[in-house]
Amino acid sequence: MINNREDERIANLLNDNRLIGPLFGTNFFYSDMQNNRGETSTPLKNLGFLDEELRSGSYQQRIHPEDYSTYLDLWKRVHDGWEDELYCEYRLSDLNGEWHWIETHAIVVERQEDGSIATIVGVDREINSRKNAEEYLRKQFHDIQRKYEIAESLRQTSTLIASDLGLTNNLITGIRQLATIVSFDRCGVYSLETNSITELLVYPTGNAKKIPAPTEFLDEINRSPYPIIRDDLGETFSLRSLLVVPLRQKDTTVGLVLLGAEQIGFFRGADLYPVTAFADILAVAIGNNQELRKTVAELESDGLTGLLTRRSFNREIEKLWKEFTELYSENAIAMVDIDHFKKINDTFGHPAGDCVIREIAELFNLNLRKGDMLARYGGDEFIAVLPNTNATTARQIMDRIREVCANREMPSNTGRITVSIGIAESTGARQVSEVIADADSALYQSKKNGRNRVECI
Numbered sequence: 001m002i003n004n005r006e007d008e009r010i011a012n013l014l015n016d017n018r019l020i021g022p023l024f025g026t027n028f029f030y031s032d033m034q035n036n037r038g039e040t041s042t043p044l045k046n047l048g049f050l051d052e053e054l055r056s057g058s059y060q061q062r063i064h065p066e067d068y069s070t071y072l073d074l075w076k077r078v079h080d081g082w083e084d085e086l087y088c089e090y091r092l093s094d095l096n097g098e099w100h101w102i103e104t105h106a107i108v109v110e111r112q113e114d115g116s117i118a119t120i121v122g123v124d125r126e127i128n129s130r131k132n133a134e135e136y137l138r139k140q141f142h143d144i145q146r147k148y149e150i151a152e153s154l155r156q157t158s159t160l161i162a163s164d165l166g167l168t169n170n171l172i173t174g175i176r177q178l179a180t181i182v183s184f185d186r187c188g189v190y191s192l193e194t195n196s197i198t199e200l201l202v203y204p205t206g207n208a209k210k211i212p213a214p215t216e217f218l219d220e221i222n223r224s225p226y227p228i229i230r231d232d233l234g235e236t237f238s239l240r241s242l243l244v245v246p247l248r249q250k251d252t253t254v255g256l257v258l259l260g261a262e263q264i265g266f267f268r269g270a271d272l273y274p275v276t277a278f279a280d281i282l283a284v285a286i287g288n289n290q291e292l293r294k295t296v297a298e299l300e301s302d303g304l305t306g307l308l309t310r311r312s313f314n315r316e317i318e319k320l321w322k323e324f325t326e327l328y329s330e331n332a333i334a335m336v337d338i339d340h341f342k343k344i345n346d347t348f349g350h351p352a353g354d355c356v357i358r359e360i361a362e363l364f365n366l367n368l369r370k371g372d373m374l375a376r377y378g379g380d381e382f383i384a385v386l387p388n389t390n391a392t393t394a395r396q397i398m399d400r401i402r403e404v405c406a407n408r409e410m411p412s413n414t415g416r417i418t419v420s421i422g423i424a425e426s427t428g429a430r431q432v433s434e435v436i437a438d439a440d441s442a443l444y445q446s447k448k449n450g451r452n453r454v455e456c457i
Contacts, residue, residue: 030121031055034112034393041124043102048095064091065097084108089127101131128250170285171201178278182271184259186239188403189254190214192247200255200286212237213366214244214256214398221246221253227272231265241266247278249287298370304354305361308375313383319374321432322385331426332394333435334384335443336364339451341380348414353380355412360405360419383436391456399424399454405448406452418452425456 031038031054040051044059053059063071067090078086086106088110091099106122175187189201197214212233220228221244230242239260247255256281261267302309324331336346338360345353357380364374364382373385386394398421406418422442438457446455 009246010062015383027123028121029054029106029124030119033116033118034118043100043124043126044092046094046126047092047100048093059092062093064093067091078106078108078120079117081111086120086122089131101102101127103127103139138281171282172203174278174282174285175201175203178275181274182259183266184243185262186260188214188260189282189286190258190259191290192218192253193290197256212218212239212242212258214258217244217256221256225253229267231267240264243267243271243275245275247279247283247286249283252287254283254290288323291323302376305358305376307361307365307382308373310375313375313377317385317432320385324385325429327427328388329427330390331387331435332386332389332391333424333426333432333439334398335377335422335436335439336360336361336382336384336395336398337420337443337447338380341421344414344417346410351413354413354415356410356417357413359408359410360417363405363408364401367404368397383439387415389445389456390427391423394423394425395456402452402454420451421454422444422446422455423454 027041027043029039029041030043031051036055038055040049040054043053048076049059049062060068060072060075069337071088071090071383074086074088077083083269084107086104087212089101089103092102093099103125104122108117110118112118125454128306171189175189180186187201187203188199189203191198191200197218217228225246225248227246228242228244230244233240233366237260239262241261241264243259245259247257257275259267259275301307301312321331338356341353341356344356357376361374361376361382364384368384369386371387374388375383377383384398386397389397402419402421404414408416410417420443422439422445424435424438424442426432442455442457445457446453449455
């Protein structure tokens with residue numbers, strides 16, 4: 001608080017119009033509450049404010065609603081004597097209702113005996129230019145931050161797509177990442193091969209919101225491989241807006257992503273960049289999956305079991321294994337042998353032996369996962385390649401199939417048949433021949449330790 005002698009000096013100065021007169025017409029203002037007089041700053045005069053409005057406090061009605069509470073709190077602290085200095089930035093409306101940013105810096109130079117303000121002086125400045133510059137910089141920063149978030153989400157998604165997750169889990173992870181930067185109510189991901197569409201994922205699951213069939217957009221995608229925005233799908237669909245993005249790999253459309261929203265006209269041009277960037281990543285995952293399935297489908301099959309022959313397996317496994325090790329950090333190979341098969345042939349004859357081989361092959365086919373690869377490696381021996389699988393998971397899978405085989409009554413009246421299994425795990429880029437040799441060694445241990453069991457190296 002300013003002392004009494006200083007109060008008196010400043011009060012005399014304020015009463016001397018010869019001294020303060022030159023200040024008026026500038027940003028300076030003062031208010032003498034005791035004598036109900038004062039002078040308004042030029043910026044506030046330009047907005048149409050009167051001296052009486054400022055002294056009565058009615059000017060506060062023209063403060064922007066978003067700034068009012070902050071201004072009032074700061075003013076109350078000065079009014080109640082907690083502070084003698086007021087600094088605030090806020091918006092005031094002119095007589096036409098347009099908003100102007102004002103910076104006020106004021107000091108209480110005299111208080112009455114009850115502590116209320118007697119005299120206050122200060123400066124008002126219009127700061128629209130500075131605020132506009134701040135808003136521009138804030139927007140620029142927001143844009144940079146958004147681009148960073150998109151780039152980071154893309155980096156995370158790329159890492160996950162190349163990690164040890166299956167295709168479906170990869171897609172779910174990618175769509176969840178996409179949802180962090182682009183809003184939508186439902187998403188569908190589809191694989192496209194020779195104009196045949198397969199649904200890979202609809203997210204979120206269990207959602208009854210109806211989304212258009214992707215086949216409706218095939219002609220447009222084939223004509224022009226660019227995203228399509230539909231602003232109003234009509235009341236037939238609960239999702240009224242749609243963003244269709246083709247998934248392209250090596251100039252080929254390998255799939256589609258459909259994003260739907262309940263609101264009409266929901267999607268904007270700004271959504272295209274992050275969606276198409278994600279589409280490039282998803283296209284890699286789907287395209288690689290299609291290539292692997294196509295390669296496996298083209299391999300020769302064994303006439304008895306329908307499985308790959310050892311010859312075709314050996315011809316293609318190097319290339320396939322390279323693909324697997326690039327896509328996944330962990331892979332496994334299992335060698336399977338039918339226990340006491342020679343005795344089956346000797347006791348029941350070769351037709352019964354063939355029946356057992358077909359039955360065991362069928363049981364493995366039914367119980368292996370969709371992405372696993374199975375071949376007939378010898379007369380009664382099979383080899384299974386389990387991409388994206390560590391030793392623990394491979395053992396669980398194979399032990400389950402071993403139990404299925406052991407509990408199955410063979411149609412050839414040979415009784416129950418058991419199998420011995422050896423597993424080798426590969427982390428990194430080991431040669432496939434080394435992994436097969438390890439799996440064969442594990443199979444030998446399985447037989448040596450009593451058969452009808454799984455051993456892992």
